[in-house]
Amino acid sequence: MTAFALGIFVYKRKNIDMKILILVICILCPVYLFLLHPRMRRPDAKAFRGCFFAHRGLHDGNVSVPENSLPAFLKAAEKGYGIEMDVQLSADKIPVVFHDATLSRMCAIDRRVDSMTFEELKKLPLAETGEHIPSFEEALRAVAGRVPLLVEIKMDRLSFDIPEKIDALLSSYTGLYCVESFHPAALLWYRKNRPQIFRGQLSTNFNIENHTLSPFQYLFGKMVLNAVSRPDFISYNWRFQKDPSLQLCRRLFGADCAGWVIRSPQELASCQKTFQMYIFEDFLP
Secondary structure: OHHHHHHHHHHHHHOOOHHHHHHHHHHHHHHHHHHHOOOOOOOOOOOOOOOEEEEOOOOOOOOOOOOOOHHHHHHHHHOOOEEEEEEEEOOOOOEEEOOOOEOHHHHOOOOEHHHOOHHHHOOOEOOOOOOEOOEHHHHHHHHOOOOOEEEEEOOOOOOOHHHHHHHHHHOOOOOOEEEEEOOHHHHHHHHHHOOOOOEEEEEOOHHHHOOOOOHHHHHHHHHHHHHHHOOOEEEEEHHHOOOHHHHHHHHHOOOEEEEEEEOOHHHHHHHOOOOOEEEEOOOOO
């Protein structure tokens, strides 16, 4: 357990008496578990368990069918796969489907998505193809409720405009959907305003993936996220499926887990015992 590991770390560094160490661990463990635990009374998740979500649609690696494009969503729907898509706001507050905060990788322009209007954005070709950035409304119309959606709310700054605008469209959508986000404030909005919606906290082993974090930042971030968002499921990088925080959410609190991004049958086979939802790319499960 992370709290236990922290106690041992303090003990070794400070040479604290064993009785004090035990007291510190006894205090830290309940606090850690309180901060970590997901929502205890969760919505029915049967419709999502066992679901395969095509990561950014069923694209071909941006050759002719780019990620987060209408053709990628249509292909996924035609084959019966759920769809994971990323949604953020344009400068004029239109929800658009696009992953990166900047347009450089997909559109070869050094601008932020939220610095351009939707009219400007939709003129940009995606990955030098004939496809363009769709609005979230266009994507919902294209899928038309045929398959489940996993909507990632993209937030790199605090702005409740993003979940509000996304929810305004989802509230009138008749298909099955759930939401997830790395930013706990996006899920906090859903916690306060749409508690009936199945919501997931995106996370990973930040200490491995982001070497700029100090151990304190890593520990603090891992604890705080669920305390704010109280998610129904955890969406986690499958490569770190043995992380104690994920296992505690799964085994102790019974939370469903979604694994991302799975890119081969071998990777899928290695993580089916941990996850109930699967976000895949580069192969057909």
